[in-house]
Structure formats: structure tokens, C-alpha cells
Amino acid sequence: MAERSFKKEVQELRIGEGEIFRGEGILAITKALLQSGVSYVGGYQGSPISHLMDVLADANELLDELDVHFESSASEASAAAMLSASVMYPLRGAVTWKSTAGTNVASDALTNLASGGVTGGTLIILGEDFGEGSSIPQERSHAFAMKSQMWLLDPRPNLESLVNTVEQGFELSEASNTPVMMQVRIRACHVHGEFVAKNNRSPAFKLRDALKTPRRDISRVVLPPASLAQDVEKLEERFPKAIQHIRDAKLNEFFGPKDAEVGIVVQGGLYNSLMRGLLYLGMADAYGETLVPIYVMNVTYPMIDDEVVAFCRDKRAVIMVEEGHPNYIEQSLISVLHRHDITTKVHGKDMLPMGGDYTAAVVEKGVRRFFEKHAVAMLGNHPPAPDPVPILTSKPVMKLAEVVPPRPAGFCTGCPERPIFAAMKLTEKDIGEHHVSGDIGCHIFANLPPFNVSGNTMGYGLSGAGASAFNVKSDKRTISVMGDGGFWHNGLTSSIGNAVFNEHDGVFVIVDNHYAAATGGQDILSSRADNPRRSTQHSIATAVKGMGVKWVRQIDRTYDVSKMRATLTEALTTKETGPKVIIASSECMLNKQRREKPQFRAAVKAGQRMVKERFGVDEDICTGDHACIRLSGCPSLSVKQTDDPLKDDPVAAIDNTCVGCGNCGEVSEAAVLCPSFYRADVIHNPTRWDRFIARFRNAVIGSLQNFADTNRVAFPD
């Protein structure tokens, strides 16, 4: 672990009946799990649900008190398989991951889980990384629910709804013997709000109870003929039970007047966007009172035919507000109405965009078209909707568009991955470009300027497999890059094992940051730190050797650019056959600084001798070519304008956020750039010897400098 503490958040999880919880959506969901009497929780970290994992990982005492088992799963597949505990036993279990990325990985287990069905409530919390800022392909989790017959909840994005939905999800799962997925969009995970808490609940039937009296039931195993019987059960028992429960428990909501000529059907998660859109159209106030009937689907799969029919029957037209594509719900809606001979006109993706975020502005436009077509009178004298277009098309703003630079996320100041890619770029200059196969993790930023190396990615831990087709005789090898997270998630078998077995001659760079850095510093098998609750310090080198790799190089200081470059060159040119694995290892600087900065300050305060390093640039020597920046991109290495009339271009400059990692010095040395970089070592609380030797040095150096200054002929300043 990156030694971050979530003790404060853990305290929040302890609050009891009637107290007000204030905080983030994902933490509210975590609290709701404990309120629901959950027996076990698992998952795989990733935005936007990392916080749930981090906080529970720090909540040992609380979880022990409540008899809840928490596991940081090795992958989403491991997490999904964990739900197996609820198949035979009345145990409530929850797992979480980033979707759809994680759901893809988990699908194998989910399919089996959904086929056999569950006894205890199982809830799969999907952190939906969709829309602006998303780091994964834009797909829908909806398809997974449909294909496996799991129920999909999409609650309204406020803390109260999120919390209630967790409890309701377990109930629905138990009532229908079916796993339930709860989809929470990225902004809802990070939304700050409040709800009235309940007491945490310890499960009545505990994991230990299950172990005492194991149950067996061949009808739950996916083995013919049970597998076919399970399919029949899905359709004839679980599905009707689910419909019944959803209706009885009123999981879906109706807002606005009962009677109107038109209506709106919306996914729960989009409710807030819709209401803001309606506010702009003058058809709702800010508190949710509305002039239009709205049917909110907090359950987006399955569709409740009766509710839909009742809502649409007497209306001339409805519009389905459904984010993402394909428009599964809209299609289903049309089909249901058609079956019931209802002629209500259904709109949806014909008026709203097929893809992208459904923001208030987007929904407002689509809904306005709907009203213009079917109920223009309702629009009345609404105020003009916000319209940025005149400003955006004005000349000064159009000109601005050419100036404002893109600013994607990139390597942090002092990131140990930066020198790896600087070395890779230098290697490229020496022996030519190579095909690079990328993975998931911070190293994917090497695709961006200034490095522009690294290639496409096929999934977590799959960079090696992504290069496997190039396993042909050639004088050029492939370079596959993966992080330690991806390595343990899937890479050891799918990439390294695959390469060993198929005798792939490629180069495999495993970036080891001492824990899963990109997702926030969670421990994994190769973490360097001791973790009282987890087994760490399993070496990646040993693992790949165990897999059968013969050529393994471990570099324990990635900042040694020259060594990194030499090792890469050797790997790309050695006569040895089979996979060449380079493990490039240095701790994630962001997390390291978080830990070490306070320690450093405390030590200085306590009077200990401490040396603080940072880098600088001699601006007289820098000629403003910025070659150093093109091999770095470090946030603290920037440029500054000078007052020197003989310098046209800005010179390089290092600001005081520099953490002294040494990359710029090493790079300028390895690439033979220029001598302007220096490292400054500031000795805090120097010892008497330090002071003595410094006095001696200053005396000698100072007198020479004095001599030079006195004899220098120069114009006065």
C-alpha cells in the first residue's frame, strides 16, 4: 500500500441511526453495504470505485466487528467468482469494479453465477466510466444484464437514492434468486451529498455458519441437464418473481401529473440531467416539481411491461431518454407497446444523440424537439435556454481555440516511468523504431507528447499477447510494456506464459511501481511494503522465471537512464531466443512523496541532518532548444522568458515542485544534451564536520572567485 490512510472515512462508516452522513456517493454506497448486513465484499480497484476498496481495506476493525470479510480480489473475474458463496447459502455479498472494462473480465464467472442463480442477495456495483474524461471504450453494461439475465439498477444520482437502492438491490436479488447489478456513473460516484444513516448490521447467517454445514445441490451446477433446467428456471421462475418484486416494491418512480398528452421515460441515472433540461424549458422547478409526467426507470432491466403500458396508454407520444448505444430500452419499449396494440408514438434516439454524455444541454435539446413536435403549447413562453453558440462563434473565442493547449493527464513530477520512456526514445534514435504494444496503466501516457512511443492496448495485462502475432523471424523485435498491476491481473499467464510457450522472441518491459499506482496505490502481490493483512513482496522476477523465462533483467532504479537504455538495447539485439523480460522498478513518486514529505519535515524539525535534493537549470548556459523537455515532459521542468536580448527563445527552468528524481540530469547526460542541469543538495541541520568542511571549501573557492572577479574586465551591471 502507498501508506495512505482512510481512517477518517472509516469513522464516517461507523455513524448510526438518524445521523447525517455527508460525503461522496461511492462512500455512501460503502456505508449502505454495511447497513444491509453484507457478509463479504470483494472487487478490483479502478476509477470510479477505488474509494470503496481503499476505505474497506483500511476498515479492518469495523469489518471484524461486523463479521464482514473483505477481499482485494486479484481481478474482476476473481471478484465475480467470489459471489459463488451466495449460490448455496443465504449470504449477502457485494463486489465492485470499473465497468464495462471489469465486467468484460468478470463475464466468465458472471455467466455461471447467473445461470445457477443465487440464494443470498448478490450485488455487483458497477462504476460506470462513461462519457467525458472516461479512460475506457464507450460501451454499455446493459448488454451484460440482458445476455445473462441479471437485473440492472440505475438509481437516481443522489445519496439517498443510491443508499436505498443498495438495500433494495439485495432484496430484489433474494426475491428472484438472481444476481443484481447496480450501475453508478462516474459523477454520481464522486457526487458530494447527504443522507440519513442507519445502524450497521452484522449478518445473521455468517460465513463461518456456512462452513460448518456445507450444502450441495447438483441442480445449481452448470452441468447437463441442470444447465438447461436453469435456463427454464430463469425464464419461468426468476424472471416473473423479479417483475413482481420490482412492481410491488415500487422500485421505479413516477413524477409529475397523472394525466397529460405526452410523457417522458428516463433512466434513473439521467434524472438530474432531465430535470435541469426541463427547468430550462420552463416545465419544472429546481426542486423537481414538474408539469410533465415522468416515468423514472431505476430498474433499467428488466422492463416492467405493465408499468410501461399504463404510463404510455393514454399519451399521444413519449420520449425515451436513454444514454449510450444501442438503444436497448427504447427498442424494448417499442416492442412492448406494439405487443399491447398501443399506438403511442415513441421517440428517443431519433431526437437525442446516439452516443456521448447526456448532459442537461443535450437532454434539453432533444426534449425540446419532442415538445415542438407533440405538445408545442406546453413550451409556452419559456425563457431562452442557455446558448453558448454566439460566444463560441465570436472571433476572439475562435482565435482562442488555436491558443489553448490540450492538457491531458500525464506522468507526475518525478514519475519513475518517465526515464523508462526517455530511454526507449533514445534507444529508438540509436537502433530504430520498434513495434510497441501497450497495456493499461500510467505507462499509456507514453503515447502522448513528448514521448509519442507505446502502442495500442488490447486490455489489462494483455500487451504481450497483443504482440504475439509478430512472433515471426525478423531482425526487429516487439516491445510490450505492462505495469505490475496488469502483470498480476492477467499478464503473468496471458502475456508472459503465452510468450514462453510459443517461444516469442519479443521484449517485455514490466513497470513495477511497488504497488498498483495508477488506481491509487493499492497493494498487489509484488508490493514492497509489509501489509499485516496481505501477503506481499512476491518478486515479479521470480514469477517470470517460474513461468520459464530465461532472460530476465531487474533494474531497481529506473532513473538510471543510461542503464535502462543499455538494457533495452541488449534485449532488442541479443542472440538469445525466447522472451526477454525487463523489470523496471522504482516507487510511484506521487505516493512516495505523500509518505516521505511529512517524514522529512518532521526529521528536519527534530534537528536531524537531512539532505534535500532538487534540480535547476543555469539559464546562462541553456540555449532554449528544449531537447531536455522533449525527453521528459516533467511538470516541474518548464520554460521561462528571459530578459537577455541575445536570447530569442525561452530557456528551460525548473520550479520548486521538483522532487529531485534526477531524470533531467540523467537524460541530459545519457543523450549528451547540454551541461545546464545541476543538482542542488541542501543540507538541513548540518553536522559540525559538514560545517567545518564547508568552511574550508568556501575559503578556497571563494578566494579563487574573488581573484577572478577582481581581474575580470566587464561592463558595470
Add this chain to the structure above:
Amino acid sequence: MKALIDHLPGRIHEKPISIAILAMGGQGGGVLADWIVSIAEAQGWAAQSTSVPGVAQRTGATIYYVEMMRPLDGKRPVFSLMPTPGDVDIVLAAEFMEAGRAILRGFVNPAQTVLIASSHRFYAVVEKQVPGNGVGDSMTVIEAAGIAARKIIAFDMQEVAERAGTVVSSALFGALCGAGVLPFGRDVFETAVRASGKGVDASLAAFAQAHDIARANPPAPDVKQGPEKRLPPLPVSAGHSQLDALLKRVRAEFPPHLHPMIYAGLRRLVDYQDPAYAQEYLDRLVSLHSHDRNAGGAAQTYSFTETAAKYLAIGMAYDDVLRVADLKTRASRFRRVKDEVGASASQILYTTEYMHPRMEEIVGFLPASLGSAIENRPRLFKALDRLVNRGRRVRTGTVLWFLSLYTLSRLRRLRRRSLRHGREMAHIAIWLDTALAHLPTDYPLAVEIVRSRRLIKGYSDTHSRGLSKFDQVLAQVPRIAGRPGAAGWLAFMNKAALGDEEGKALDGAIRSFDAEIEGGVRRPALSTP
């Protein structure tokens, strides 16, 4: 519907107060959003914040969004989770181009938006990786904000924060308070800062200062451009006979408006070598100036001489090992580093220089005959290179290392006999001859040829790359010369050569010129600058 109509008419236009925060990871945007939520909640309002923090990295642009409104009869408003273009009341930008991004995203509109931005720049990679000057112009943000925002408050909040020892979010929070756009008093803001519990004193100090500046409401946004180029007038006397001789010559032989640039050249060359070397500079410049006069330069305010004064000085003060050793060992440099890293008197500072000398550099400062003798023996050269060519960590603060550099710097007296010097001077001669050849026929082209010298900079590989671009550009001169807009074409190529490292932009520029020639009189769409 009845309920709504009953109390809607008065309220239908009531919306939450919306605040978008544009920041980069690590600037404290999340903390700022939390503070804003907490001041609203402390006053009994409902508030919500959202963000897309993404992964752990700290450099990307991020938008945090806050809405707040009074609850109605205990009912919370339905808040939006994203800012709507054209409907944001307050935009807080933690960096100036992020303010620009807010405008481009449509978050700033003239009817309602108060734009509060720190005017400092934090350059993006695409700006700083350019071999020339790729920095975006902050004035474009000012101009756009002028029509986009209802009100703009912009000053360097980063500086305010740094002075107080904290991050920019505290200053932004202070400016938000000082701007008086939220219906909460200063004490409410300050309580929020105190409640957060970390680095409270520093945060409050930055808060207070930014509050006062925003409250004083500077009429024009205070945007920092780069520092003015330092071009002091020619002094009457420098208190040294050799220097005064130089000054006298400048006064006698050049028109006054050229004096500041020539003086800058003199300063550099005296500092670089000695007054005699500066005399040599003036000799060349006098000759160039007489050509300039003959070519009718008076009508052009002698811009040829002025440009030559600048680039000849740069060319003569080429960067070499001796110069680096000289600059690294000066007392003034020791003081500057101490200031820059903020080392106090009770601390001890040492610097380590990262150097990588190669045999090329060593040979360069050997006497010409010896240097070329080694160069002409490739095997010897290679063997010696193996000895010297490696990275060296030079600890300038220790006696032996200092002595080595110091001795090297004293060797500069021998510089003019070195192999490198001869080559540099020959190169200067060819460059200036090329310019002079075109001076009588195409004055602007000659000036631009002089300016091409800008492409040569750096050390080692960087230097060779610059040199090769310079050669590439000058090779185009015979093709360009005699055509209309020749100077424009050369300027276009010079600029392109500084656009990227690989020279793709320069190739593109040359290709456009090829197209121009092939297409007869038709000018390419991109035209000349």
C-alpha cells in the same frame, strides 16, 4: 400540476448558483470544491459537488462543479452533475489557459458569469517541447474574456499562494470571497478553511491577500507577459580604458538608435572573452554597416546592422566547454543557485553538474593543428573518445572539481587559437557573405538570412541538428532569391525550422515553396507569414 402552478410562477426561473472550477491535478481543486460546499451547508443551504478526477495522475486538466441553493420546505433541489454551457454563474480557473478552456467550453457568458482566474501560466507539454517559442499568448484569453464574461478578476494567485507557502486553491477561495458574488460573509469562508485542519495558517494568509486584491477589484486583468528584454543605453564611461575605447567607437561609428543592441553585443563578448575580442566584433560590424549604408539602409533604419549586431554577438560567443566552465564557477552563479533553491544561511548547499564531454568537444578546444591531427586519425580519435566520452557528475562545490573547472575557464585566453574557433569564424564568414551578397538587391532577404542564425543553438547533438537545419534553410536561399516575397519565404522557413525537432515542419515549408514554384504565380494557401 396544480401544486406546481400554485407556487411556480414566481420560482420557475430560480436556479441553483453554479460554480465551475477548472484546475490541474495537484492544484487543490477538490479541496476548493469541498470548501465551497461546506460554506453553503454551514448556512443551511443544500449543496453538491462533482468531478471526474479520473486516475491518480496529477497533470491533466480537471473540472470540478458545484451547485448550491436553499432547500424549500425541507426539500433538496435536484442538482445537475455537470456544468451547462451558457449557464454557469462563477468560473474559477486555477491557471490562465484553463480560464481560456472554460471560455471554449462555453462556461463563460456575458449575461451572468464572473470569471475569477489566476493569471499565471503553467505551460503544457505541447507549448514547452517546441525547439523555439511555443508558448500560447495570454492576451488571447483576455480578449476572449472581454466579450465572454460579465466580469473578470484575474491576477497572479499562484504567486500569492506561493508567498504564503500554500497552493493556489486558497488564493482562489479568497478571491471568490473578495469578489462578493456569493451571499456569505468572510467569516463563513474562513471557518471553512479552518475546519479543513491542514496548513490552515498558510491557507488563511493566501486567502486574506487574494481577498483584498479581488475586493479592490483591479480594473484591468493583470496578466504577466515575459520580462522586457534588457537593453540599457550606452553608458558614458565604464571606468576602464579598454572598455571606454569600445564605447567611444560605438558612439563614433554607429547611429544612436543602434547603440543599445551593439552595447548588448559588447557586454556579451567582453564577458565571453576580452575587450580585444569585442574590438574584433566592432570591426566586423563596421564593415557590415558600411554595406548597409551603401544598400540604402538608412531608409530601413539600418535594420540589417541591428540584426547583425545581435546575431553576430551570439555567433561569436558560441557555446563551448570553456564558456560552460567559466559560467559554472562564478561567484554570481553560486549566489543565484542559492537564491533559486532558497537555501538559508544555516544550511549548506552543494551543486552537482551533469556533464557529458565527448572527444569532439575536447578536440575543439585543442590548438587547431593538434586538434585536426587527432581528427585525421580516426582510430586514435575513437580510442581517446572511449576514454573521455561518459557522463560526469561534477561536484562544483568541492575543491578539486572546482579547481578543474576553474583552470579550464582560465584557458579561455587560448580559445582563439583553437580548432573550434577557426571553424566558427569560417562559418560566420560564409553566413555573413551570403547575407551581404543579397543586401544590394533584396534588403529584407539579407536581414532574414542574418536571422537564420537563430537556428543554431545548443551543445553536442542539439548543436549539430541546429546546424543542419541552418544549412538546409540557407540552401534554399539561391532558390528563393529574386522572387517576390523572398524574405517572407525565408522567415517562414526559419519559423518552421523551430517548430519541431525532426524538421517535419521545415520540410513542409520547403514543399510549399516547391509548390509555389511549380504553380507559377499562384501562392499557396498558407502563404507567407
